[in-house]
Amino acid sequence: MKMQIIDLHVNGTLRTVTVRFADTLLYAIRGKLGLTGAKPGCLNGDCGACTVNVDGWPMKSCLMLAIEAVGKNVTTIEGLKNTSIQQAFIENFAFQCGYCTPGFIMNCHSLILKHPDADDETIKEWLESNICRCTGYAEIEKAVKSVLEKK
Amino acid sequence: MDVIGKSIVRKEAQDKVTGRAKYTHDYHSGAMLSGKIVISPYGHAKIMKIDTTEARKMSGVRAILAGEHFPLTGEDIRDRPPLAVDKVRYHGEAVALVVADTPAQAKKAADRIKIQYELLPVVHSPTQAFQKDAPLVHERLGEYTKENATPVPGTNIATHIKIRKGNMEKGWAESVTTVEADFSFAPSDHAAMETRCSTAEILPDGTIKIMTSSQAPFMVKQLIASYFNEDIGKIIVETPLVGGAFGGKASVQLEILAYLGSKAVGGLPVKILNTREEDILTSPCHIGLDAKIKFGADRQGKIKIANIRYLWDGGAYSDKAIDLTRAGAVDCTGPYNIENLWCDSYCMYTNHPYASPFRGFSHSELSFAIERTMDLLAEKLQIDPLELRLRNAIKQGDTTPTRVLLNKSNVGNLQKCIERLRELIRWDEGQMEEINDRFIRVKGISCSWKTSTIEPNASSGVILIFNRDGSINVMSGVVEIGTGTKTVLAQILAERLQMDVDKIHVRMEVDTQTTPEHWKTVASRGIYMAGRALLKAADDVINQLKEMASIVLRAPKEDLKVAESRVFLRDNPAIGLDFADICYGYQYPNGNSIGGQIIGKGNFILRHLSFLDPETGAGKPGPEWTVAAYGVEVEFDRRDYTYRLVKAVTVVDIGTVLNKKAALGQVMGAMSMGLAFAGRETFYFDKYGRVLNPQLRTYRPLRYGENPEYLVDFVLTPDLEAPYGARGVGEHGVLGMPAALGNALSVASGVSLHRLPLIPELIWKTKGGSGNATV
Numbered sequence: 052m053k054m055q056i057i058d059l060h061v062n063g064t065l066r067t068v069t070v071r072f073a074d075t076l077l078y079a080i081r082g083k084l085g086l087t088g089a090k091p092g093c094l095n096g097d098c099g100a101c102t103v104n105v106d107g108w109p110m111k112s113c114l115m116l117a118i119e120a121v122g123k124n125v126t127t128i129e130g131l132k133n134t135s136i137q138q139a140f141i142e143n144f145a146f147q148c149g150y151c152t153p154g155f156i157m158n159c160h161s162l163i164l165k166h167p168d169a170d171d172e173t174i175k176e177w178l179e180s181n182i183c184r185c186t187g188y189a190e191i192e193k194a195v196k197s198v199l200e201k202k
Numbered sequence: 203m204d205v206i207g208k209s210i211v212r213k214e215a216q217d218k219v220t221g222r223a224k225y226t227h228d229y230h231s232g233a234m235l236s237g238k239i240v241i242s243p244y245g246h247a248k249i250m251k252i253d254t255t256e257a258r259k260m261s262g263v264r265a266i267l268a269g270e271h272f273p274l275t276g277e278d279i280r281d282r283p284p285l286a287v288d289k290v291r292y293h294g295e296a297v298a299l300v301v302a303d304t305p306a307q308a309k310k311a312a313d314r315i316k317i318q319y320e321l322l323p324v325v326h327s328p329t330q331a332f333q334k335d336a337p338l339v340h341e342r343l344g345e346y347t348k349e350n351a352t353p354v355p356g357t358n359i360a361t362h363i364k365i366r367k368g369n370m371e372k373g374w375a376e377s378v379t380t381v382e383a384d385f386s387f388a389p390s391d392h393a394a395m396e397t398r399c400s401t402a403e404i405l406p407d408g409t410i411k412i413m414t415s416s417q418a419p420f421m422v423k424q425l426i427a428s429y430f431n432e433d434i435g436k437i438i439v440e441t442p443l444v445g446g447a448f449g450g451k452a453s454v455q456l457e458i459l460a461y462l463g464s465k466a467v468g469g470l471p472v473k474i475l476n477t478r479e480e481d482i483l484t485s486p487c488h489i490g491l492d493a494k495i496k497f498g499a500d501r502q503g504k505i506k507i508a509n510i511r512y513l514w515d516g517g518a519y520s521d522k523a524i525d526l527t528r529a530g531a532v533d534c535t536g537p538y539n540i541e542n543l544w545c546d547s548y549c550m551y552t553n554h555p556y557a558s559p560f561r562g563f564s565h566s567e568l569s570f571a572i573e574r575t576m577d578l579l580a581e582k583l584q585i586d587p588l589e590l591r592l593r594n595a596i597k598q599g600d601t602t603p604t605r606v607l608l609n610k611s612n613v614g615n616l617q618k619c620i621e622r623l624r625e626l627i628r629w630d631e632g633q634m635e636e637i638n639d640r641f642i643r644v645k646g647i648s649c650s651w652k653t654s655t656i657e658p659n660a661s662s663g664v665i666l667i668f669n670r671d672g673s674i675n676v677m678s679g680v681v682e683i684g685t686g687t688k689t690v691l692a693q694i695l696a697e698r699l700q701m702d703v704d705k706i707h708v709r710m711e712v713d714t715q716t717t718p719e720h721w722k723t724v725a726s727r728g729i730y731m732a733g734r735a736l737l738k739a740a741d742d743v744i745n746q747l748k749e750m751a752s753i754v755l756r757a758p759k760e761d762l763k764v765a766e767s768r769v770f771l772r773d774n775p776a777i778g779l780d781f782a783d784i785c786y787g788y789q790y791p792n793g794n795s796i797g798g799q800i801i802g803k804g805n806f807i808l809r810h811l812s813f814l815d816p817e818t819g820a821g822k823p824g825p826e827w828t829v830a831a832y833g834v835e836v837e838f839d840r841r842d843y844t845y846r847l848v849k850a851v852t853v854v855d856i857g858t859v860l861n862k863k864a865a866l867g868q869v870m871g872a873m874s875m876g877l878a879f880a881g882r883e884t885f886y887f888d889k890y891g892r893v894l895n896p897q898l899r900t901y902r903p904l905r906y907g908e909n910p911e912y913l914v915d916f917v918l919t920p921d922l923e924a925p926y927g928a929r930g931v932g933e934h935g936v937l938g939m940p941a942a943l944g945n946a947l948s949v950a951s952g953v954s955l956h957r958l959p960l961i962p963e964l965i966w967k968t969k970g971g972s973g974n975a976t977v
Contacts, residue, residue, distance in 0.1 A: 086221070087224065088220070089221070090227075090445070091397070092395050094478065097897060100395055128221035129221045131220070141211055141219055144866075146219070147685065147686065148394070148395065148396070148445045148447075149684070150395040150446060152218050156219060174906075175906060175907035178906035178907070179908075184395050184871075184903055185395075185446055186871045187873055187874030187909050188907070190863075
């Protein structure tokens with residue numbers, strides 16, 4: 052089995068990991084770096100539970116190989132500290148089981164940075180890539196809009 | 203204090219927004235091996251040959267299990283081999299298990315296992331299964347070990363529940379109008395975001411350690427002990443946070459395979475994580491149903507009689523479908539008082555994935571059939587559908603199908619729910635509104651009721667232990683599956699002890715060795731049962747605190763009061779002791795000490811539940827009935843039959859609101875799930891019984907922005923036996939959604955819709971569309 056030693060910039064730190072060429076970024080950050088906030092949900096890009104940020108953009112880490120992340124800045128949910136979107140998720144009860152939450156928060160976080168004045172259409176376009184099976188999305192909508200309104 | 207009703211933030215909130223919350227798959231050690239299941243590619247086929255030669259040579263492979271006769275498993279009927287032998291009965295069934303060092307190696311080896319099948323005729327539906335000449339899913343049905351089930355050997359009937367009430371001849375004689383209709387839908391899926399995952403390890407002393415994403419860790423322990431003749435005290439099951447369950451994780455399946463996998467490699471730890479496809483195909487699904495309903499009513503619309511036949515699609519193995527069939531029977535009429543009743547509820551074997559509970563436990567399913575029939579009856583009698591429901595709504599003084607007499611406590615107020623629904627959905631402004639020649643807005647309504655149909659001896663226990671600062675740790679076997687139940691338990695304790703809820707800590711994880719048992723986290727019974735156990739434990743704690751304070755303060759116990767983390771004299775609060783002074787015993791100034799750490803305990807078992815009479819169904823299945831009324835408004839495109847969900851309403855009699863935002867979240871989330879079940883979610887099968895859409899790309903839950911505006915309100919009729927009067931509410935938002943949507947779309951399209959999911963193509967076909975007609 053061919054292995055490769057690579058350097059990954061994750062949450063502001065340079066981490067050296069050994070990966071197979073076929074290992075996804077999700078597999079590497081969870082299995083090799085112990086950052087289990089990003090979740091496997093479908094390994095197919097359908098559910099968004101594994102969403103991280105790569106150079107500021109939301110990325111489904113099951114759709115990216117670990118070796119493709121070399122030279123890029125990867126932020127995982129563990130890299131967010133006391134952001135307003137995290138607080139808004141808590142205040143608005145925007146999660147129940149919490150499994151989709153890291154992915155949703157990472158997606159919302161990028162959205163807020165890239166489109167501080169996002170309209171309903173833009174919010175929908177961004178957030179429809181993630182699935183939450185517990186809430187009916189009303190609380191997530193409230194949470195993301197509460198942060199956008201403050202901006 | 204008054205913490206009841208407040209939207210207290212869930213105790214594990216910080217963990218969940220920072221990625222620190224851990225689920226089963228997040229626990230991993232380097233030594234852990236990976237299990238990979240090889241699944242059946244067909245719905246029904248004979249296994250001719252399994253060749254594992256090549257797979258065994260692959261690097262990293264530790265063991266391969268295939269073709270071996272393990273003990274049969276299954277909850278009421280032992281009909282399911284952990285790994286298929288001789289034949290496969292559903293697409294996705296586990297046929298072999300590979301254990302290897304890494305997931306990639308396990309997968310590679312699994313792909314090299316060669317299995318030859320010979321196709322067998324497929325049983326495609328419960329109706330087909332019911333026919334006399336249907337192929338048999340289980341040829342040896344009569345030989346299985348069983349309890350609480352009535353399988354009929356030589357048929358595909360796994361069980362038959364009968365409800366016989368009143369006088370059928372009288373009922374038909376009193377009816378001037380009858381309606382009769384059939385309804386049908388295929389199985390579907392829970393699609394919890396966390397796919398199921400289990401690990402097992404067997405220590406040298408024989409201790410079996412299992413970690414699993416389950417709603418029923420205590421059942422895992424009980425069933426593994428029973429299936430494999432293991433010592434129950436040596437089985438420890440841990441369940442951390444669970445990433446959504448919805449009933450799907452109440453069945454015991456992967457745990458068995460992880461256990462067998464570990465056993466095959468000398469007890470080393472083995473993990474099995476379902477891929478999404480396996481989670482949909484291999485693990486149990488959401489039950490399907492073929493229903494036949496006949497109602498008779500008098501001129502005023504009073505329903506005099508009902509004749510009901512439910513053929514539940516239990517799939518290849520009966521497991522929980524036996525109980526689902528029973529639950530469907532006990533509330534078979536929906537929330538209406540029908541005195542003359544004949545209901546046959548059959549659990550049918552088919553070549554579909556087998557069923558586990560699904561949020562609502564047969565009630566969203568039967569409600570679709572009953573509530574569509576209610577609209578058909580309203581139409582035939584030319585009575586307003588809302589008015590018809592009001593006239594027949596169940597109330598105190600009526601009896602249920604299983605003859606439980608309803609009183610002011612054990613049933614909610616359905617009339618009030620319907621009246622509030624009338625306002626919220628603006629029913630009196632009309633059911634249909636024309637927007638232009640293409641679009642119309644249409645409303646549909648429905649009602650539901652539900653009791654729990656759990657084991658009559660299911661119990662729940664709570665232990666409270668103090669920390670030295672006077673704060674308290676709550677230990678309950680309720681699994682945190684997302685419902686926030688454990689946070690609400692903290693609220694209930696804070697209320698009872700009149701203390702700050704922040705000084706109450708809740709242990710989120712369950713382990714069956716140190717956590718008192720809560721039977722299963724199912725049936726909207728968490729608060730009711732664990733809450734009652736908790737109140738008992740709280741009273742135990744209050745008593746112990748007062749005893750200690752009575753000695754120290756030299757005052758009778760009866761003169762003492764507990765509040766704000768203190769025990770004090772009722773008439774002079776200045777004289778008292780802080781919890782911190784006495785919760786670990788009391789020390790006198792000279793060093794002498796008395797007492798010790800205060801440990802409170804409480805347990806609860808539901809009162810007077812009974813088995814159902816096999817001939818009439820008479821018996822008490824559950825403690826109370828939560829009732830609700832629903833409405834859905836859609837914008838319907840008359841050109842292509844597509845529609846947009848505009849509004850969805852649920853009014854539920856919740857008894858008491860314990861945590862407002864949490865309760866609203868439960869109801870809205872359930873509505874979203876019910877609308878997705880109604881509008882799009884189903885398994886599409888081919889002629890070989892294969893599920894064609896086992897991915898979230900082709901099996902689509904609701905996504906952001908596709909949801910309607912939710913209008914939720916509560917009626918408050920307290921259940922006198924429940925903690926602070928609260929009724930179960932975790933499931934109820936689902937129950938009426940399929941019917942309300944079906945009723946709206948039937949009016950919108952002008953044809954009566956009898957199947958799910960309610961996709962435009964169904965409407966087109968029902969309207970007579972066929973062939974290559976262009977839209």
